[in-house]
Amino acid sequence: MTLSRRQFIELSASACLATTALAACASKPKSTEGASARGSSSKGAATTVVGSPIGFDVFLEQRGYTAAPAASLITGHAFNGGLRYDDDAGIHTEKTYVKQQVARVGDVANKSTPGTLPFFTLIGIDTSTPALANAAADLILAYLLGVVGLDPSRMRVTTTQKSSAFLPLLAKYGITDAQVRLRSWDDAVKDGAGSGYFAPAGHPAKPSAPSFSLEYVMPDGVELEIAEICHGEGNGRSSGGIGVERVEMARTGQIPSWDSQLEALARAVQAESKRTGAAVPPGAAAITG
Numbered sequence: 001m002t003l004s005r006r007q008f009i010e011l012s013a014s015a016c017l018a019t020t021a022l023a024a025c026a027s028k029p030k031s032t033e034g035a036s037a038r039g040s041s042s043k044g045a046a047t048t049v050v051g052s053p054i055g056f057d058v059f060l061e062q063r064g065y066t067a068a069p070a071a072s073l074i075t076g077h078a079f080n081g082g083l084r085y086d087d088d089a090g091i092h093t094e095k096t097y098v099k100q101q102v103a104r105v106g107d108v109a110n111k112s113t114p115g116t117l118p119f120f121t122l123i124g125i126d127t128s129t130p131a132l133a134n135a136a137a138d139l140i141l142a143y144l145l146g147v148v149g150l151d152p153s154r155m156r157v158t159t160t161q162k163s164s165a166f167l168p169l170l171a172k173y174g175i176t177d178a179q180v181r182l183r184s185w186d187d188a189v190k191d192g193a194g195s196g197y198f199a200p201a202g203h204p205a206k207p208s209a210p211s212f213s214l215e216y217v218m219p220d221g222v223e224l225e226i227a228e229i230c231h232g233e234g235n236g237r238s239s240g241g242i243g244v245e246r247v248e249m250a251r252t253g254q255i256p257s258w259d260s261q262l263e264a265l266a267r268a269v270q271a272e273s274k275r276t277g278a279a280v281p282p283g284a285a286a287i288t289g
Helices: 056-061 105-110 130-147 161-172 185-191 244-252 259-276 282-288
Strands: 096-102 120-126 155-159 180-182 209-217 223-230 239-243
Touching: 056 096, 056 120, 056 130, 105 282, 120 130, 120 244, 130 161, 130 209, 130 223, 130 239, 155 161, 161 180, 161 209, 223 244, 239 244, 259 282
Parallel strands: 155 180
Antiparallel strands: 096 120, 120 239, 155 209, 209 223, 223 239
8 A cells, every 4th residue: 555654744743743744634533542641661661640641852861862953944945945844864863852843835735634734843863774773663662652652553554675674673562564564665765755765855955765654543544644764774864753743643532623733833933033034934825825
């Protein structure tokens, strides 16, 4: 089954969005399955409040990571209407994370798709070598299943054969081969949007790496892409991480609408423009209308 990352991962934008890669939609019934937080993971105990697990950033800090500065929302590039499309993999180090707000002009075409937001938040970590990518995937799965409390039987993985080395790790967390959907490498490369290969056309940083996405099946059958993990071979920069808002959607069953987040994007762009003197980019109007 060929899936576009754009259909699911435009997740994010603060407490029901996922800035640095994810999206929006209409409200869905609240799910009680997997909604309560669990206080531990395979990586060690994690402090939680019942019904409100710690954020992935706190989870990482408990494991020795520190925050690296997020990049500006206004980029000055023509790509994506001058708005930040994803996190800057070049600023990552082995033990840092980045919490990045992003917005994607291309998501306008999918604004009626559940989970697609005009403004969202990503938390990403370094995956530039096989060892780093495996460690990142382990941390992400430990957080999603051990702390957030998502049900592993509802997880899906979309990728290509290039990600087969991660199958044992997925199995460790209860995600079976039957839950893994393989695309052809040619289709993934042609798409370039993730879920197999991440290399968006026209991206100024020219990212290029195989990847796999993690989706979560909601009780009504809607799928939300909640994470994307690119994995490098040490010859380039790559990152992987979660969509903050999408993870919250999966946890609570509540999916905000596209329109509910438009004002947040407008405020963020205007505030950065005022603070830095950068012109409001055309992508802002393209998204907010």
